Amino acid sequence: MTGGTILVSLDGTETTDATVTAAFSLIRKFNLHATVLHVRIDPVAAAAPPIGEALTPKTAHTLACLAEREANERAGHAHQIFRDLCARHAVPVAAAGAVAKGMAARWLEKTGRKDRIMGELGRVHDLVIVGRPTHRQDRTASMTLDAVFDTGRPVLVVPPHPPATLGTRIAIAWENSAACARVVGAALPFLPQARAVSILNTETEHTSVALLPEFALYLKRHGITTDAAIFGSPGRARLSGKALLAAAGQSGADLLVMGAHRTDGLGRLFRGKTTCEVLQNTTLPVLMAH
Template sequence: MSIRTILVLFDGGNASKSALQTAFAVGRDVGAHIQVLSLHVDPELFMVMSEATIKKMAAQQSKESADRAAKAHGIFDDLCSRYGIPSRDGPGGQEEVSAAWIEETGHYYETIIRRGRLADLIVVGRPTPEAEPSVRMILHAALFETGRRVMVAPPLAPSSLGRKIAIAWNGSAEASRAVANAIPFLTRSEAVIILTAETDNTPLSTADELAAYLAWHGVAAEIRAFSPERQLVPEALLGEASNSGADLLVMGGYHHSRMRQLILGGVTRHVLETAELPLLMAH
């Protein structure tokens, strides 16, 4: 499926600023419409407190939220001007990049799920140890609850994106879904590298099969098998991606909890915590 709409939640913070810049870069490359969502926290979240406390905290939260939104809107306008992206609410006659500023009141998790399910790509910031809890919440909602492509932007927005793409391949359903979602990027890239760890769980033959599949889409892929040896698989994976010069890593998103899906698998967690290049993920 082509990418016509991109959703990014923006609050003016560092993580969301990188996400916005990354969304603008992708939108400009593929000619997509970027929906930039500014979310105000719902005052009903304070209803468990006393009436006086509710009024005080709701008023304070409302002011802080309005100030944050105004600052974020200013950054949005500046970036639109810098990237040469026009503002538009509805579809035009041609496939060209545009952006829209949207303000809404609600809860992060529920709003990302509802709006994300109607976006072709969701761009989120990478959760760092210093990031607000909402950054991790937004990532989990986007990756595990929307069924859509999710791009995770590194702390520093990339100077290039999608020219050389690495695929983390282990033959799993999650990795397969990530590859399928990455086709619009893979067909536009200059080079594609399939990275597969030499372990008992990942036969090298599956990488050959992936290369054959990609060839039907006009994508010539190089296969690079690596042995983790003394390194953990995620550390070795990121090292190989970096050494290859990749500016985008395609991989599946895994978890160990079927109840709430909030406990990430080891490889997913490590990559999300340390990757310095954008990730294109699917669950």
Template sequence: MAILWTEQTAGPVLALATRLARRFNGRVTGLAIRPAFESFVPSGDFGLALSQEYLDRLQQDGTARLTKLKSLFDAHVGAENITADWMEAQGPSADAIASAGRLFDISVLARPDAGGSAEPEIMLEAALFETGRPILMAPPTLPETDGTRVLIAWNGSSETARSVGTAMPLLHKAEEIHIISVDSGMATGPSARDVAAYLEKHDLRATYAHMQVGEKNAGAVWLDEAQRLGCDLMIKGAYTQSRLRQMIFGGATVHILNHAKIPVFFAH
């Protein structure tokens, strides 16, 4: 399922979703969401009533946005000759994604903009936490390839183990697999070397290394190593630490959400 929000981010999401569909002989379903606008907004002790004219303008803007997204979707899947269909939902984006996403193998959506609207991050977290399915996050500019050289950001956690297991079809398509663990935030569990041994049982060869973080964020170390190795896909467990702790202290997942320049496969 390709979750589309703005014209600016729709291109990378559609490109990544269609690449994935072609690789696995799948189909792409586009989802666009029209927010539900209420005529009464809580504000202070009494609330704020919105004029009908203002509500009508919001509805018109929403209709125009969905029309543009549908046109982009049709043009893209038509040019790529991919089997596809289209869905629209109305209401809170988190609710729409949680409901729809449970019946798709994976959700593809844009990397949130650290300085922009909160909505893309709300949508990403709904797809990650409420669907029971993995997500694939598209950066603003896609690399020429994805899934050819894969970096597994290993920290020994159950979330990362679930990500690796769920991503097994992608790993079987990869030409190179690199498992990188770091000395910050490691859970008590298997090492990177253990993961390589596990993958070998599935006829997958992987290199492995354990790196010192120093004063850097672990997410920055993984992204830097992915760039050094020429990786075009990262596999990571999301929010091994609590989301609140990551927001306050700055965790690896938050850093990757804000800075990844390659697609990232997340599961929780």
């Protein structure tokens, strides 16, 4: 991934510090170019009254002005954080529209819905970094997560308080699916840099340990030495997300790599099962692809 591009949002939420820290760590480690995005709230939309209610033109104008002032203040604060991060990590600031040589970061402001903007921009970046939703009711974070999974790009989901290191010990949840194969392909640039790589596998109705030796051989051909761990109780109906996280923790991993799966036809990831359990409970950054 050396020389690739990443997209990360700087929005002042609970996970912002963790996501931008992960982004700048990867910028330096892999000589990347980052787009640091700040999405402004649309002042007109913010001032719109609830359905069924009406505002006088004067009140609507006042509310829109207040929303715009707040958006300007937030954007200014976020931009200063960006400049401070670039200075602290010695990452050059790229000019708008410029193609920088070597590592760099650029600042980008957009106005609108964060999920739509992240989803659109994610398709023109090699990796998207988002924060893990910290509450089941966090609708905006959940919608953003769904949007970036629809980009076709790998997604790094970062919890609010991740380990101090990233990618020094990597655990791969191998379950022989197309999504898993895609995320392993996306992880190949990271794997040779790790001090240890563990393959986590289990036997369920939908996963098998039969191809584990072939997968280990595939990684070995890429110069990646692994150890394997079979976890959980064989014969379970499905892979347990909590058991997977426990196995990753036992391996000492600071990054989990796994495929992401939808569980219904409504375009929603948050419907239980393994992906949901991992996203709701992980204390590790998780590299996913759908």
